[in-house]
């Protein structure tokens with residue numbers, strides 16, 4: 001029985017060195033590369049695949065849903081600006 005199970009081997013995303021697990025890791029488990037000290041998250045267990053922990057990746061933190069309401073409000077505000085000329089006249093006469 002081989003001591004190192006190839007199915008328990010992953011490569012570090014940072015330095016590409018081999019990391020062996022003693023047993024099958026859990027999803028979401030954070031491991032630290034012994035070579036470069038980088039924290040990596042287990043994003044898949046069979047086969048084992050590593051990813052960057054949530055707060056480390058540049059693109060991951062901005063992955064939330066885009067607030068479309070805010071986007072359209074900004075557009076509406078721009079359009080409303082064009083009506084300001086008429087609106088000013090109204091303001092004078094109302095009071």
Ligand SMILES: [Zn+2]
Pocket residue numbers: 012013014015016017033034035036037038
């Ligand atoms: Zn590494």
